[in-house]
Amino acid sequence: MGFPGTAATKLVAQQNELYSLGSRLSQKIWLFNKLVWEPMNSEGFRKLTYNAADQKASELMVAPYRDLPADIPFIGTHAWPAQAAVHAGLTNVVDAIPDNWPMALHLAEGAVHAVQTPSAYLGYKALRGMDKKRTLNPMPEGSLYCTGHYIDHELVVNIPFDCLKRIDRALDGSPTRYLLSVGGAGAQQDLFQGIIEHMLPFIDADQAALFVNVGDHADVWESLKARIPQLANATEHFDDFGEIQAYAESALEGEAHGIHAFGSSDIFAAVYSTNLLMRACDLLVTKPSELAFYPVPKLMIKRVGGHEAWGAIRAAEVGDGTYELETLQEICGMIDLVQAEPAIIADMCDNIVAADAVGTYDGAYRVVQLACGDDAGAAIAE
Template sequence: LTSTGNFADVNGPYSPIDTKNAILIGTIRMGFGHCRMAMAIASAARHKGLTPYWLDMMSFPDNAASKTIRQIENWYNLGSRLSQNSQWFNRVFWERITSDAGLRLSGALRDKTISQIYAPLFVNVPKGMPFVSTHPWVGHGSVAAGVEGVVTIIPDNYPLAFHLVEGSVHAVQSPSAYMGYRAFISMGEDNNLEHCLPKEEIREVGHYIDHEIVSNIEYDCSLRLARLKKGCSRRFLLTMGGAGAQVQKFADIVGASKDAIKNEKATFFINMGDHKGRWEALEAEFKKAGISYTLHDTWKESRSFIDEHREKPVFGVHVFLHENFYAAVYATNLLMRISDVMITKPSELSFYPVPKLFIQRVGRHEAWGAIRGSEIGDGTIETGSVTSMHRTLKLLIEDTDLIELYCDHIVKNYKQGIYNGAYNTVDLALELQGR
């Protein structure tokens, strides 16, 4: 992915790796969040004049690492979808699995041991090359392979020992996450821990946000406020997560806004990612409800639409679907800039500088993302019930005060450096290599 949002030619000429003016970003194409963080780091690195190299553990399809991860992802996706269709399953099983299962340090030790099978993927990492890991399995594998100066960037805002990688320096996005990991909060088997994470092994860096988003925060917020003043159709962005778990939720949101869409009071951008099957399910719901839409399924068409409507009025429901995984993820980055409100579960998108309506989480570990967003003033409280979500959605369509409030705080947060996590992570990786 280039800094302009286009995609590199994989069949193009090979260039030798530049180890002196580059950074290596290790990630997993498992869900969207870990790759989203990697894209942010790559964007910041390129802005700083570095060449970002991307190492995806899933790019080696026939080895033990990819096979293991793929099986785990299949089960995780199934659980995520079941949690959205069954309140009983969500309450009794999924909330616990997504929090307690990764909470204890004993589990992190188990993951460290299992991750020995990932080490062969990292044995040829050039010595002295800055290395950033966006997933603990990447971190464990690289450390086991002898890579030095690894930066482990931790997602979410809920301290889980699962994300700790012994032998690396950890980056977190908030003060509460810093304290939670530093003190190993609730990470002992019987809360009987006597030691803490050394302060040299953790750094609060801020939110991991792409340079092209951070550098345009004031401009994008000014366009949102101008649209509010003109009474333009309110632009909402719905983003399907990597597990594809929220088809019914999306259908309900758009269905509840049907009159507002018809009266040109609300416009919806829906990024379905690369979930063709989930789009077919949502399309069936739209047809039953009599909701018309426009489908954008080529990267060129999507880029053209976004550029055209940055300031030009837009109406209706627009669906984005891309076969290319990176286009599927990155489309959200482009769409959020032309949106007034992003409607999202409190995932890694919780940390992005766009007004947000937080809908029901998919796993307890996401709860603190909404808390973070609502407390720094760039998003709502999590609207866990259908009635509270509908009420808040109606408020955002009909009134302007919440969006004005969020834009004001986003600009204040920007000036305080809250969204500088990607830049600071790159600086940390360089620092650990003595640069």
């Protein structure tokens, strides 16, 4: 996306628009979700034949890579740039696979592959279910590593401090801080409305505070304000990344009350605002996508696409998040439970600290090690 006018950017932008449209439709049309979106995201993208078509299409994306040294360490956070880098002749390519559900969509032949969990490692190693008619040969030795969760440095190094602050707030009766993160497609508005409306009595009683990051979807916030009159009183932090950063830093040590809305027309600032706010929140409310792996207590709302289900399973088993809450009733029930028993957040924090101690959240460091040729130090489990 950083090379406007190139075939690579045009292809990615077009596919992103289609995927976003599908995500939104899946939340509005039950039958479309059941018959098209869920099976496509869990089984359609799983097929090896789907990957073969992608591998060929990615040959059109090589132009931005041609001026790079062939031996430069390169990390693709999606299969397409990893595939294109291999096609361009780069030799130290790592394909950092995000999903916990093995899908051939994420393979980049010729690259070294990284996954975040042991279950994903076994699934990819065996190419599980990627051809329903036959058992495939496993991925070759040295082509796949389980590195742990891909987490930003500033979040990893501050895990002990941030968890201690959350535990203190849980035990001293401070308002529970919820961070509601709007996904990249801007879907699930009806669900967000129901969650916010349910939380309003807790917020009015100063028993909860709400951060809403709509990312680069300002229209989502305007729509929510039109639906929920009380949001007119929310404090808005839009299109001023410095101000968003300053508020997030002040909330780390200070108090947080009421409702705060965040957003930015710059997609990079929009996404990173969640990282900043994450440290100051007590419970992240998110669908089980990439954020399912982050070291923050999480309330997992309904997935958008069948592939996301296994993100919630991972969080529930690590103990740093809930299981997937598939209905508004379930979500509201969990919010009520957390409000009544804030020690649930403290328990999740204890699990995060324990997982951190064994390197669960060190995946990003290990992916860099892989790209730099340190195979021995990169894997935590095979």
